[in-house]
Amino acid sequence: MxxxxxxxxxxxxxxxxxxxxxxxxxxxxxxxxxxxxxxxxxxxxxxxxxxxxxxxxxxxxxxxxxxxxxxxxxxxxxxxxxxxxxxxxxxxxxxxxxxxxxxxxxIPAEILARVDTQIKLLDAQKSAVKQQLSQVMNEMVIGVAHEINTPLGTAITAVSHCSDTVHKLMLDLQANRADPEVFADKLAQCDTSLALSQKNLTRVAKFVSMVKQIARVECPVSPTRVSLVDLANKVHSAWSDKPVNVHVDVNEEQVALFDGGLVASVLDTLIANSLSHGRQEGALQVNIVFSIENGLLGISCLDNGLGLDGISEEDMLKPFVTTKRGNTGHVGLSASVAANLIVNALDGTYSVRNHQDGLEWQISLPVDAV
The missing domain is CATH 3.40.50.2300 (Response regulator)
Known part of the structure; x- marks a missing residue:
């Protein structure tokens, strides 16, 4: 229908x-x-x-x-x-x-036949979108495995170098032949190795977190009785201590059956993406609006960041494509993960557009009445 x-x-x-x-x-x-x-x-x-x-x-x-x-x-x-x-x-x-x-x-039969034809075409388009996003998911899994190898290998090498250096210093101390200057220099090398290891392991951790999000697409949803006010408070609280001002607005107190945890996960992913692509000057603001009408949960998520910043929506959904400049550690998977959660896990729809120099996601998800 x-x-x-x-x-x-x-x-x-x-x-x-x-x-x-x-x-x-x-x-x-x-x-x-x-x-x-x-x-x-x-x-x-x-x-x-x-x-x-x-x-x-x-x-x-x-x-x-x-x-x-x-x-x-x-x-x-x-x-x-x-x-x-x-x-x-x-x-x-x-x-x-x-x-x-x-x-x-x-003629009622003519009207219903022509409407039915358009609905079938819409269903076919939705199916094509799901297949396309599923292909993106496969590319993401393969890409993540490849992307993890390099920082993980670097971290292992750095830790190994640090371990060897510490072992040699301990031998020198035991043999009473430790030179203070050499000792200080070796400790500085260890500090550099540990910093390098931490940086690369942090990047690995980001990929692992994304893998967990990817896995949620294939998990069955768990609808529960969700209050939009409670959901709004949960999303707001999750970002209250981060360098982003998240404002969540609910038109009125409404309750419905849907997977609130998965919806919150989608919004966390979008907010994290906004934070990674945040404004170059000034504070980042993310405004979210919830509403339920005609069995659909509508979500608007608008930030004042850099928007698509020269790339298309299609490119934005490709794995490892990011507008983030420089060596920031941003993995370029957030938009792909969010889109897959919306379409394949929550059976919803979305649109993305530049809006007032920011990025706006419009999401529509089917929900059941309580």
């Missing part, structure tokens, strides 16, 4: 379409003009839009053009409603990006 927005300036048409679609179990929202439709879509994008071609003010065709030019709505299929004599209008509507059309007077 799908979330469908119906747009028509004739109330009778809206009522008829709602009746037909709801009988099939679809969730249907209605708008009497394009302006109201755009406000609804801004709050919560539907999976499908059905709009009349001819409407006062902004027409259905103009509404379609607006949706297709915006990155976060361009994927939404649009079905037009017309009369049989509107051939020229139908052609223009399809050229504007429309996916299909239905004619008046309404």
């Amino acid at each position: 799908a979330d469908i927005l119906v747009v028509d300036d004739v109330a009778e048409n809206l009522h008829m379409l709602q009746l037909i679609l709801r009988q099939q179990g679809h969730t249907v929202l209605a708008a009497i003009n394009a302006e109201i439709a755009l406000n609804i879509i801004k709050r919560k994008p539907p999976e499908l839009v059905i709009t009349d071609i001819k409407m006062p003010g902004t027409s259905g065709i103009e509404l379609c053009k607006i949706l297709k030019t915006e990155k976060h709505t361009s994927h939404i299929p649009v079905i037009f409603v017309s009369v049989h004599s509107d051939t020229d209008w139908i052609v223009e509507a399809l050229h504007a990006g429309g996916n299909d059309y239905i004619t008046k007077p309404f």
